[in-house]
Amino acid sequence: MSNIVAIVGRPNVGKSTLYNRLTETRKAIVDDFSGVTRDRHYGIAEWVGRSFTVIDTGGYVANSEDVFETAIREQVVIAIEEATVILFMVDVTTGITDLDDEIATLLRKGKKPVFIVVNKVDNHALQSDATLFYSLGLGEIYNISSMTGSGTGELLDEMIKCFDDEPAEENTLPKYAIVGRPNVGKSSIINALIGQERNIVTPIAGTTRDSIHIHYNRYGHEFMLIDTAGLRKKTKVKENIEFYSVMRTIKALEEADIIILMIDAVEGLESQDINIFHLAEKNKKGIVLVVNKWDLIEKNSKTVKVFEEQIMEKIAPFTDVPIVFTSVLEKQRLLKVIETAEQVYENRSKKISTSRLNDIMLPIIENYPPPALKGKHVKIKYITQINGNAPMFAFFCNLPQYIKEPYKRFIENKLRENFNFSGVPIQIFFRQK
Ligand code: GDP
Numbered sequence: 459m460s461n462i463v464a465i466v467g468r469p470n471v472g473k474s475t476l477y478n479r480l481t482e483t484r485k486a487i488v489d490d491f492s493g494v495t496r497d498r499h500y501g502i503a504e505w506v507g508r509s510f511t512v513i514d515t516g517g518y519v520a521n522s523e524d525v526f527e528t529a530i531r532e533q534v535v536i537a538i539e540e541a542t543v544i545l546f547m548v549d550v551t552t553g554i555t556d557l558d559d560e561i562a563t564l565l566r567k568g569k570k571p572v573f574i575v576v577n578k579v580d581n582h583a584l585q586s587d588a589t590l591f592y593s594l595g596l597g598e599i600y601n602i603s604s605m606t607g608s609g610t611g612e613l614l615d616e617m618i619k620c621f622d623d624e625p626a627e628e629n630t631l632p633k634y635a636i637v638g639r640p641n642v643g644k645s646s647i648i649n650a651l652i653g654q655e656r657n658i659v660t661p662i663a664g665t666t667r668d669s670i671h672i673h674y675n676r677y678g679h680e681f682m683l684i685d686t687a688g689l690r691k692k693t694k695v696k697e698n699i700e701f702y703s704v705m706r707t708i709k710a711l712e713e714a715d716i717i718i719l720m721i722d723a724v725e726g727l728e729s730q731d732i733n734i735f736h737l738a739e740k741n742k743k744g745i746v747l748v749v750n751k752w753d754l755i756e757k758n759s760k761t762v763k764v765f766e767e768q769i770m771e772k773i774a775p776f777t778d779v780p781i782v783f784t785s786v787l788e789k790q791r792l793l794k795v796i797e798t799a800e801q802v803y804e805n806r807s808k809k810i811s812t813s814r815l816n817d818i819m820l821p822i823i824e825n826y827p828p829p830a831l832k833g834k835h836v837k838i839k840y841i842t843q844i845n846g847n848a849p850m851f852a853f854f855c856n857l858p859q860y861i862k863e864p865y866k867r868f869i870e871n872k873l874r875e876n877f878n879f880s881g882v883p884i885q886i887f888f889r890q891k
């Protein structure tokens with residue numbers, strides 16, 4: 459299930475204000491972890507229990523005047539192709555500009571659901587002005603004030619009706635997505651894996667148009683590979699390489715079980731990579747880190763360790779993630795990438811029996827119980843794994859509200875030490891018993 463909401467519109471209409479409002483709480487959490495200060499233009503939002511990815515296209519427009527309008531037009535075209543729903547934002551205080559008209563024309567030609575979001579309708583008096591935007595010819599208008607949040611509820615209620623609720627496809631093969639910044643070597647690795655024998659590759663028709671799902675079935679390995687790189691070369695994306703690649707990445711990320719995040723050994727893990735990492739983590743996807751172009755690094759006996767430590771520091775606190783050092787150029791460890799993804803897939807799908815879980819975890823807890831709070835002792839009685847796509851554990855106890863973050867971390871580490879969850883975000887809940 460992949461639901462992506464793109465906010466498009468010309469500058470200053472209030473896109474990033476709405477984006478911030480929609481992603482507020484989540485964003486704070488992520489930024490707390492990573493210490494990344496760079497602006498984030500995409501993130502996870504939630505409405506009545508439905509989560510979706512929202513992308514603020516404004517963050518991807520170049521500043522220079524001459525490419526500016528071209529860039530915006532191009533973005534709208536990409537958004538029409540890639541997003542589930544488009545929020546076309548306009549500004550009640552300025553009325554309809556030429557660029558608004560142009561965007562509307564593009565959107566009318568596209569086949570995606572479009573919501574006209576008339577922003578800055580801060581008071582009743584402005585509501586009659588807003589009716590002007592019916593003339594854009596895109597149907598209903600939604601008056602909101604991003605600043606106060608008024609009107610956003612009605613908009614979101616309608617918007618989620620357009621979401622795709624179907625399970626992605628009946629195909630149950632593991633899905634691996636190769637993601638990463640432009641130029642890290644994504645196309646190269648896919649070519650190296652499948653290139654010589656294109657005939658073993660069956661592009662799956664009927665999925666989202668253009669989305670590249672490759673059925674890999676060789677040497678006893680069978681899975682679907684989601685390619686985020688191949689397409690870029692075919693479309694006429696000029697001004698928006700980064701936007702396009704982020705869009706593809708988010709989409710692949712929602713569809714896949716396992717994210718193979720490729721980075722360039724020379725450039726190291728950058729803030730954009732960290733953002734993708736956290737998005738994968740938040741989406742409870744399995745993760746494999748691939749450090750490519752390893753051939754370009756001068757190495758000694760400590761190099762791998764130094765790289766690993768630098769990466770761990772940046773992705774903390776979730777550091778139980780496998781790292782594979784590859785050179786696509788020299789065909790080094792490419793199969794290892796596949797095998798690692800398979801291992802992570804297995805880790806993510808595994809179910810631990812309640813008896814085994816309790817046999818191992820209860821003695822650990824007994825040795826190191828949760829600290830007492832206000833003179834009260836927390837007693838954990840039993841543990842069970844909850845059914846779901848990704849590992850979740852419920853710890854039943856008398857006073858769940860007394861368990862604090864450090865103890866939760868301790869429990870998570872012990873689970874990781876005793877059962878292999880490498881590459882897999884796990885969730886732990888303390889419940890009343
Ligand atoms: P973007 O360029 O489309 O991302 O626009 P911004 O979100 O940066 O907003 C542009 C300006 O409009 C900022 O000064 C915001 O404070 C202001 N703004 C955004 N939403 C509202 C709103 O609902 N009402 C009013 N009055 N101003 C708003």
Ligand code: GDP
Binds near residue numbers: 752
């Ligand atoms: P993408 O944009 O992520 O798909 O990256 P490409 O696969 O197009 O690769 C970008 C450039 O990096 C190309 O010139 C590749 O030949 C080069 N490249 C890819 N893998 C390696 C590698 O392992 N070592 C070196 N030295 N270059 C590589």
